[in-house]
Amino acid sequence: MNINEVYSLIESEINEVNSELQRNLDSDVEMVNEVASYVFQSGGKRLRPVFLVLSSKLAGYSGIRTAVLSGVVEYIHTATLIHDDVIDGANYRRGKESANRVFGNDITVLCGDFLYSRAFINLVKDGDPNIQMILANAAKTMSEGEVFQLIKTADFFLKYEDYEKIIYSKTAVLFSACCEIGAILGNMDIEKRNILKEFGKMVGLAFQMSDDILDYLGNPENTGKKPGTDLREGKMTLPMIILRSELNREEIKSIRDFFTSEDFTEEKLSYILSLMEQYDIKRKSEKFVDDYIFKAKDLLSEFEDNEFKESLLFLADYMVQRDR
Amino acid sequence: MNINEVYSLIESEINEVNSELQRNLDSDVEMVNEVASYVFQSGGKRLRPVFLVLSSKLAGYSGIRTAVLSGVVEYIHTATLIHDDVIDGANYRRGKESANRVFGNDITVLCGDFLYSRAFINLVKDGDPNIQMILANAAKTMSEGEVFQLIKTADFFLKYEDYEKIIYSKTAVLFSACCEIGAILGNMDIEKRNILKEFGKMVGLAFQMSDDILDYLGNPENTGKKPGTDLREGKMTLPMIILRSELNREEIKSIRDFFTSEDFTEEKLSYILSLMEQYDIKRKSEKFVDDYIFKAKDLLSEFEDNEFKESLLFLADYMVQRDR
Numbered sequence: 001m002n003i004n005e006v007y008s009l010i011e012s013e014i015n016e017v018n019s020e021l022q023r024n025l026d027s028d029v030e031m032v033n034e035v036a037s038y039v040f041q042s043g044g045k046r047l048r049p050v051f052l053v054l055s056s057k058l059a060g061y062s063g064i065r066t067a068v069l070s071g072v073v074e075y076i077h078t079a080t081l082i083h084d085d086v087i088d089g090a091n092y093r094r095g096k097e098s099a100n101r102v103f104g105n106d107i108t109v110l111c112g113d114f115l116y117s118r119a120f121i122n123l124v125k126d127g128d129p130n131i132q133m134i135l136a137n138a139a140k141t142m143s144e145g146e147v148f149q150l151i152k153t154a155d156f157f158l159k160y161e162d163y164e165k166i167i168y169s170k171t172a173v174l175f176s177a178c179c180e181i182g183a184i185l186g187n188m189d190i191e192k193r194n195i196l197k198e199f200g201k202m203v204g205l206a207f208q209m210s211d212d213i214l215d216y217l218g219n220p221e222n223t224g225k226k227p228g229t230d231l232r233e234g235k236m237t238l239p240m241i242i243l244r245s246e247l248n249r250e251e252i253k254s255i256r257d258f259f260t261s262e263d264f265t266e267e268k269l270s271y272i273l274s275l276m277e278q279y280d281i282k283r284k285s286e287k288f289v290d291d292y293i294f295k296a297k298d299l300l301s302e303f304e305d306n307e308f309k310e311s312l313l314f315l316a317d318y319m320v321q322r323d324r
Numbered sequence: 325m326n327i328n329e330v331y332s333l334i335e336s337e338i339n340e341v342n343s344e345l346q347r348n349l350d351s352d353v354e355m356v357n358e359v360a361s362y363v364f365q366s367g368g369k370r371l372r373p374v375f376l377v378l379s380s381k382l383a384g385y386s387g388i389r390t391a392v393l394s395g396v397v398e399y400i401h402t403a404t405l406i407h408d409d410v411i412d413g414a415n416y417r418r419g420k421e422s423a424n425r426v427f428g429n430d431i432t433v434l435c436g437d438f439l440y441s442r443a444f445i446n447l448v449k450d451g452d453p454n455i456q457m458i459l460a461n462a463a464k465t466m467s468e469g470e471v472f473q474l475i476k477t478a479d480f481f482l483k484y485e486d487y488e489k490i491i492y493s494k495t496a497v498l499f500s501a502c503c504e505i506g507a508i509l510g511n512m513d514i515e516k517r518n519i520l521k522e523f524g525k526m527v528g529l530a531f532q533m534s535d536d537i538l539d540y541l542g543n544p545e546n547t548g549k550k551p552g553t554d555l556r557e558g559k560m561t562l563p564m565i566i567l568r569s570e571l572n573r574e575e576i577k578s579i580r581d582f583f584t585s586e587d588f589t590e591e592k593l594s595y596i597l598s599l600m601e602q603y604d605i606k607r608k609s610e611k612f613v614d615d616y617i618f619k620a621k622d623l624l625s626e627f628e629d630n631e632f633k634e635s636l637l638f639l640a641d642y643m644v645q646r647d648r
Contacts, residue, residue: 029468031475083437106411109433110471111406116437117463120444124456131449140439144353147434151355287601 003312006050009307013053014046016067021074024118032140035103035111046092047075050315052178053292055196058308059186068126072135073267075119078080078175080142081122083266087150095224131161131181145169154234156256161243164205167212172204195299202296203316206289210320213285214238216276228269236257239285245277289320294307325638330374332630337377338370342392343399348442359427359435363402368418372397374639375527377597379520381632383510392450393505396459399443400497403436404466411474412557419548442552456485462501469493478558480580484565488529490538497526520624526620527640530613534644536561537609540600552593558583563600563609570603613644 007014021040025033045140048254049070056066085098086105092098092182100108116139117231123132149166152158183193215230215240230237244252255275258268276282296316303309329340343348345364348619349357408414409422411428416422424432427488440463447456473490476482503524507517538547540555554561559581568576578597582592600606620640627633 008339027464027468029472029475032468032471080437080492083433087433106470106474109407109411110467112437113404113440113467114464114471116440117460117467118462121457121464124453124460127453129448129451132447136444136448140438140445143434143441144351147356147431147438150354150434151353192485206337241633323481 003272003314003318006054006314008316009311010050010053013023013066014049016064017046017049017053017070019109020067020071024071024075024119024122027114030109031103032111032114035107036078037103039082039099039101039111041075042068046070046074047319048077048174050058051175051200052182054187054213054308054312054315055179055200056180057182058196058250058303058306058312059192060184061182063185065126065185066182068122069180069185072119072122072126073174073178073181073271075115075122076084076135077122077129077272079115079119080085080139080146080170082108084117084146085114087146089186096123097174104232109156116167128184130184134177134180140172141169145173149235151238156244156259157238158236163236163238163241165207167208168201171208172201174205175204176200176247193301195302199296199299199316202292202299203319206292206316207319208286209238209289209292210322215241216273217282217285227273228264231258231269231272232264238288239281240272240297243272243276243279243281246284247275251275269272286322291315293320294322325523325632327638327642330378330635330642333635334374334377334381336493337390338373340388341370341373341377341394341398344391344395348399351438355427355431356435356438358400359423359431360439362426363406363435364398369487370394370398371643372401372498372502375499375524375636376506377428378632378635378639379524379580379582380509381501381506382627382636383507383512383516385506385510389450389509390506390631392446393455393509393619394502396443396446396450397498397502399439399446399503400463400466403439403443404463404470404494405434406439407412408434408470411470425585445449452508454508458501458504462497465497466482466513469497473559476560478583479560480564480568480583482565487562487565489561491532492525495532498523499528499531500524516626519626522624523620523636525544526616526623527643528578530616530620530640533562533609533616534614534646536611537563537591537606540564541606541609542598551597553590555582555593555596562612563605564596566608566612567596567600567603567605570605575599594603610646617641617644 002152004322016311022170027033052070052073053066082099085093086108090098091101099111119135143170145166152162152166162225175196177200180193180197183196188196202262212230215225215237216227218225218227220227236251255272258272293316299312300309300313346361349360366492369497376394377390377396405417406423409417410424410432412524414422415425427435444458447459449589450611469490469492472493476490500521501524506519507520512520536554537562539549540551542551543552579596582596617640621637624633624637
């Protein structure tokens with residue numbers, strides 16, 4: 001199996017999602033549509049809709065609600081994303097100038113708010129209280145997680161559990177919601193629904209960890225990003241947490257101030273990368289990712305084999321692919 | 325009747341609202357609760373809950389849902405308010421330092437997002453699709469209105485209709501929603517429900533107009549605000565729009581650049597205030613407010629007389645009281 005086969009399998013559903021995303025940009029304030037179009041045109045892989053659609057297919061559902069609900073998920077995701085870009089002062093997003101840079105912070109914050117309310121309008125229209133609660137709670141968790149991450153900025157001694165809480169909130173909770181919603185659409189029993197929910201969570205955690213590893217240890221030619229953004233922004237992530245656990249007292253002393261002082265330098269990054277190489281941090285970090293993906297895939301053994309299950313298994317690996 | 329009598333009449337309901345607002349600040353990220361508490365402690369008159377509760381009482385409802393739904397309304401209102409303060413770079417709010425000044429823009433934006441999602445969680449719990457749609461649409465209108473206002477910044481030739489669209493979005497739509505929700509809670513027929521909805525809209529428009537008049541022409545000792553904030557921020561509001569319509573070509577030329585250039589001076593403000601005095605703008609602006617309040621109160625003639633109706637009539641006048 002390859003990624004194109006996955007997209008082919010659910011091509012009409014994903015096309016519906018893209019139509020849905022455009023269809024709702026109907027504000028009579030033209031600027032709102034312009035900002036939202038700009039953000040949605042920048043593409044992205046629609047990973048969350050893919051998980052939602054595949055889960056619903058695995059649960060035996062076929063219908064238009066996957067497009068509506070995927071639209072809601074993408075609106076929530078995009079709202080948090082553009083608010084984060086404002087907060088991080090990001091200049092680029094998916095290789096294009098970020099919305100905040102093109103339209104300014106003010107309008108971008110407000111368009112995020114617009115997308116939240118657009119999401120909830122469609123959620124109300126869809127009319128399922130269970131799904132409404134799952135997504136309203138996910139949105140709450142995401143905003144709380146971002147605050148938590150901000151508070152923990154520059155905290156070199158961030159606990160692993162707190163790191164996991166952060167990546168659960170920022171990434172895993174929404175993937176988990178997508179898979180659970182798919183199960184609900186297909187009327188799966190509560191046990192299977194919880195399995196899919198857990199599957200989405202595991203994949204989401206592994207996905208964010210993988211991203212955090214690439215930030216230090218990825219090949220810039222593949223990622224298209226300068227390495228060390230997280231160091232620059234004072235975000236403690238998996239590879240640094242593992243590195244910290246390997247270092248002796250002297251080495252810790254030598255780098256802990258990198259996270260509290262504002263002045264990032266390439267020398268500091270190089271020094272950290274050399275320590276990461278010395279202590280084999282890439283392999284050790286990837287072990288965490290592999291464990292989560294293994295657990296995630298194992299969960300699916302509860303389901304009968306078909307092309308949708310096969311696609312989800314493929315995607316679990318694809319999401320954490322290393323040559324990105 | 326006076327304002328204390330109104331509050332006494334619905335004292336237990338408003339106490340329930342205040343408990344509700346506190347009760348939901350249960351994030352396991354302590355900072356989120358801290359910011360929200362800070363914002364809610366700064367008080368405010370809970371005007372929106374007062375309208376919601378009185379409308380529900382007029383409609384014959386008595387029960388706990390007014391507290392839950394008032395909480396939702398206050399969360400949405402507060403979310404937009406703290407996002408606006410970030411955007412305007414406001415330093416003060418209700419005589420206290422603004423949240424963005426105390427906690428920073430980043431955390432304040434995220435806590436606004438938290439309040440939105442908290443609102444929607446409670447709205448889902450309440451479970452009425454009509455009310456959900458009214459408030460989701462109100463939130464959408466509010467964010468669109470803010471974008472529209474931003475686009476129209478420094479537009480000296482803003483049309484009156486566009487001004488009304490802005491104040492409808494930023495203020496009137498939520499008051500209108502509160503009154504309509506009250507009607508729904510008491511199972512009023514659609515005709516009466518629309519009357520209350522319209523009443524809330526009229527009062528909301530008049531309230532915002534009154535605020536915009538005070539910004540130029542209020543007594544700083546009563547308002548506690550420096551006059552001319554709207555001029556400083558390039559916002560065209562009612563008194564300026566009316567003044568513009570009175571001026572000759574030369575006078576317009578002499579002031580229109582005040583709105584496009586960044587450098588506000590006290591001299592410019594003084595000059596505008598002298599023109600406003602010369603052309604009797606205070607009285608002419610207040611005429612607009614009075615017309616709306618007259619229409620609003622007239623709408624209530626459809627309802628039988630009782631203390632709740634009397635309170636709403638009193639509040640209509642109270643909201644636009646001039647010695648504030």
